[in-house]
Amino acid sequence: MKTVKKMKILTVSPRFSPKHGGGGVVITAQLAKALADKGHEVTIYTSNFERDDEFISKHKPVKVVSFKSNLNIGTFHFTFGMSKKVKKEIKKFDVIHLQSYRSYQNAVVCKYARKYGVPYVLDAHGMTPGFGNISTRVLKWFIDLWFGYKLLKGAKMCVAETPTGINEYMQYGVPKDKIAMIFPPRDLDEFKNLPKKGEFKKKFEIKEDKIILFLGGIDQIKGVDFLVKTFIDMVKGKEGRDDTKLVIAGPDHGLKNELDRLIAEAKIQDKVHYTGFISGRDKLAMTVDADVMVMPSRREQGLPFSGLESLMCNTPLIVTDHTGAGDDVRNMKGGYLVKMDDVEGLKKMINEIINDPESADKITQIGKKFVIDNFSIKKKIREYERVFKE
Numbered sequence: 090m091k092t093v094k095k096m097k098i099l100t101v102s103p104r105f106s107p108k109h110g111g112g113g114v115v116i117t118a119q120l121a122k123a124l125a126d127k128g129h130e131v132t133i134y135t136s137n138f139e140r141d142d143e144f145i146s147k148h149k150p151v152k153v154v155s156f157k158s159n160l161n162i163g164t165f166h167f168t169f170g171m172s173k174k175v176k177k178e179i180k181k182f183d184v185i186h187l188q189s190y191r192s193y194q195n196a197v198v199c200k201y202a203r204k205y206g207v208p209y210v211l212d213a214h215g216m217t218p219g220f221g222n223i224s225t226r227v228l229k230w231f232i233d234l235w236f237g238y239k240l241l242k243g244a245k246m247c248v249a250e251t252p253t254g255i256n257e258y259m260q261y262g263v264p265k266d267k268i269a270m271i272f273p274p275r276d277l278d279e280f281k282n283l284p285k286k287g288e289f290k291k292k293f294e295i296k297e298d299k300i301i302l303f304l305g306g307i308d309q310i311k312g313v314d315f316l317v318k319t320f321i322d323m324v325k326g327k328e329g330r331d332d333t334k335l336v337i338a339g340p341d342h343g344l345k346n347e348l349d350r351l352i353a354e355a356k357i358q359d360k361v362h363y364t365g366f367i368s369g370r371d372k373l374a375m376t377v378d379a380d381v382m383v384m385p386s387r388r389e390q391g392l393p394f395s396g397l398e399s400l401m402c403n404t405p406l407i408v409t410d411h412t413g414a415g416d417d418v419r420n421m422k423g424g425y426l427v428k429m430d431d432v433e434g435l436k437k438m439i440n441e442i443i444n445d446p447e448s449a450d451k452i453t454q455i456g457k458k459f460v461i462d463n464f465s466i467k468k469k470i471r472e473y474e475r476v477f478k479e
Contacts, residue, residue, distance in 0.1 A: 094478065095128045095129055095130070096129050096130070096183040096184060096477060096478070097129070097130045097132075097181060097182045097183045097184075098121075098124060098129055098130065098131045098132070098182065098183065098184055098185075098186060098477065099132050099133075099134060099179070099182040099184075099185045099186070099198070100117060100120075100121050100131060100132070100133045100134070100185075100186045100188065101133070101134050101135070101185065101186070101187045101188060101192075101194050101195055101198050102114065102117050102133060102134075102135045102188040102189065102192075102194070103135065103136060103138075103164065103165075103166055103188075103189055103192035103193070103194050103195075104135060104136060104138050104139065104164075104166065105117075105118070105133060105135040105136075105140070105141070105144070105145065105153060105155070106138065106139035106140065106141040106144065107141065107144060107368065108139055108141065108340060108366045108368075113188065113189065113214050115394055116214075116273050116274065116275070116394065117133075117188050118144070118147075118148045118151075119148075119274065119275065119276045119466055120274055120466065120470070120473065121133055121148060121151045122148040122149075122151055123274070123276070123466050123467075123470045124470065124473070124474070125150050125151050126150075127470065127474075131150075131151045131152070132151070132152045132153075132154060132182075133151060133152070133153045133154065134154050134156070134171065134175070134194060134198065135153065135154070135155055135156070135194065136155065136156055136157075136158040136166040136168045136193075136194065137155035137156065137157055137158055137168075138158040138161060138166045140155050154174070156168035156170055156171040156174075156194075157170055165191070165192065165193060165232075166192070166193060166194075167193050168193060168194060168197075171194065171197055172197055175197050175198055175201050176201050179198070179201045179202060179205055179207055180205050180207065182207055183477075184207070184208050184209065184210065184477045185198060185202055185207055185208070185209035185210070186209070186210050186212060186477070187199070187209055187210065187211045187212065187240070187244075188212050188214070189212075189213065189214060190211070190213040190214075190237065190240070191229060191232045191233070191237060195236070195240060196235065196236040196240070199236060199239065199240045199243060200236070202243070203239070203243050208245040209243070209244060209245065210244065210245060210246045210247070210248060210476060210477065211240065211241065211244040211246075211247045211248065212247075212248040213247065213248075213254075213257075213258070214250070214273075214391075238261075238262075241258075241261055241262065241263055242262075244263075244267065245267070245479075246267055246268070246269055246476055246479070247263050247267060247268050247269070248268075248269050248270075248271055248476070249268050249269070249270045249271075250270070250271065250272060250273050250391030250392075250413060251270070251391045251413035251416040251417060252270070252413075252416055253391075253412065253413035253416050254270070254391065254413055255268050255270060269472075269476050271469060271472045271473065271476070272391070272417075272463050272464050272469060273391055273392075273464070273469075274464065274465070274466035274468075274469035274470060274473070275394065275397055275460075275464045275465065275466055276466050277401065277460070277461060277464070277465050277466075279373070280373075280398075280401040280402065283373060283377055283402060283403075284370060284373050284374035284377055285377075286377055286378060287378065288374040288377070288378070289371070289374035289375040289377070289378040290378050292371070292374070293362065293364075295334050295336075295362060295378075297332055297333055297334035297360075298332045298333075299330075299332050299333040299334070299380045299443050300333070300334050300335075300336055300378055300379045300380055301316075301320060301333055301334070301335050301336070301379070301380065301381055301383060301439060302336050302338065302375065302376065302379035302381070302382045302383070302399075302404070303316055303335070303336070303337050303338065303339070303382070303383055303384070303385075304338045304339060304372075304375075304376070304382060304384075304395040304398070304399075305338075305339045305384065305386075305393065305395055306339050306340060306342040307337065307339055307340065307341045307342055307343075307344045307345050307348065308342035308343055308344050309343075309344055309387065310386065310387050310388055311384075311385075311386050311387075312384075312385035312386050312387050312409065312429065313337060313344065313348065313385070314344060314347065314348060314351070315385040315429065315430055315432070315435070316335070316383050316385050316435070317335070317337075317348050317351050317352065317361075318351065318432055319432045319435045319436050319439070320333075320335045320357075320360075320361075321351065321352075321355040321357060322432055322433075322436055323436050323439065323440070324355070324357050324360055325355055325357070326436075328440070330440075333360070333443070334360060334361070334362055335360060335361045335362070336361075336362045336364065336375065336379065337361065337362070337363050337364070338363075338364040338365075338367050338372070338375060339364075339365075339366065339367075340365065340366045341365075345363075372398070373398075373402060376398050376399060376402040376404055377402045377403070377404070379399075379402075379404045380404070380405070380442065380443050380446070381404065381405045381406075381407060381439055381442045381443065381449075382395070382396070382399035382404050382405070382406050382407070383407045383435070383439070384396050384399075384406065384407065384408045384409070384414060385407075385408075385409050385427070385429065385435070386408070386409055386412050386414060387409070387412075387429060388412060389408075389409075389412040389413050389414040389415075391413040391414060391416070391417055392408075392413070392414045392417040392418070392464075393414060396408060396414055396417075396418075396424075397460055397464060400423065400424070400453060400456040400457045400460050401457060401460060403450065403453055403454070403457065404453065405424070405425065405442045405449040405450070405452065405453045406418065406423075406424040406425065406453070406456065407424065407425040407426075407427055407435070407438055407439070407442075408424060408425075408426065408427075409426070409427060409428070409429045410426035410427065410428055410429075411428075411429060418456070420459075421455065421456050421459035421460075421463075422452075422455055422456075422459075423452055423453065423454075423455035423456020423457065423458070423459050423460075424452065424453070424456050425438055425442070425452070
């Protein structure tokens with residue numbers, strides 16, 4: 090059997106905390122550990138923003154180097170003290186794996202990687218498009234002029250997770266032959282022993298029979314406002330469903346006040362439950378108890394970790410059809426697709442799933458099998474090794 094040369098790999102991530110980095114950080118951590126477990130020497134350069142020592146310890150023998158975050162503007166963390174170490178150490182690595190796209194850490198590492206000829210692979214996770222309000226788009230434009238276009242041009246390979254991701258890179262001028270499509274790898278072992286149904290409801294005293302779940306950062310991109318408007322129509326409309334609870338799980342990224350206003354105006358505060366950041370067994374128990382998970386994102390390169398968790402916990406999944414997550418669900422034929430901001434369409438779909446759980450479970454099991462066959466980190470790790478070796 091042909092053996093893969095052991096490599097010294099540098100992974101670069103703006104954050105290394107699942108609380109604020111979400112599924113992208115989890116993927117980064119699990120991939121780094123899987124590579125280290127195969128004998129590669131893996132180091133992560135990151136900021137110390139919301140540093141999570143327990144999370145770091147779980148991913149040994151990966152070496153995590155956290156640089157002091159001197160200034161935080163949104164999700165952009167300035168770590169001014171990292172340049173000296175990067176300049177000194179970067180030549181010892183065989184390959185660099187850049188996570189995300191517009192980050193200060195990528196700017197610093199890219200500068201010295203290009204200077205000293207160290208090859209790097211970019212895994213943008215769908216962050217290339219200049220999405221957002223006017224001020225956000227202008228800021229992204231300046232960042233792209235500063236280093237973004239240089240970063241893309243200098244990458245030996247760019248990793249996309251779906252056909253949507255490939256198109257996003259190509260719109261930024263990346264040749265198709267420099268793009269590798271790899272499903273984002275996941276460690277599926279945590280789903281072997283799921284909590285019993287009812288555990289979450291009992292712990293959080295949820296009396297309603299049905300749970301509609303949103304899991305992710307509470308922001309405009311994730312589209313949770315679309316779900317809240319739909320839920321209001323379900324509760325206050327002609328059907329007047331009184332047997333459902335909307336559970337919104339995840340940290341607030343600036344949209345919660347707006348959601349609270351919508352919920353208060355509809356006078357349904359008792360029908361909505363916020364969990365804040367949730368992890369571990371509580372998150373699994375919540376997903377097991379949910380009757381449907383809705384991920385109404387306005388932009389998503391591929392199926393987020395929460396969507397995978399939904400299927401692995403046997404919970405039906407709804408995603409918006411124009412996203413990379415929509416591409417994945419369309420390919421696996423194991424979930425449901427809805428058009429963005431189609432309140433009536435989403436309401437009808439949720440009601441169909443809740444009212445006919447047997448049919449929904451058949452579709453969900455198809456999705457679960459697809460995840461096991463295509464997303465397992467034990468299978469995908471070889472594809473990353475191939476890209477790094479090349």
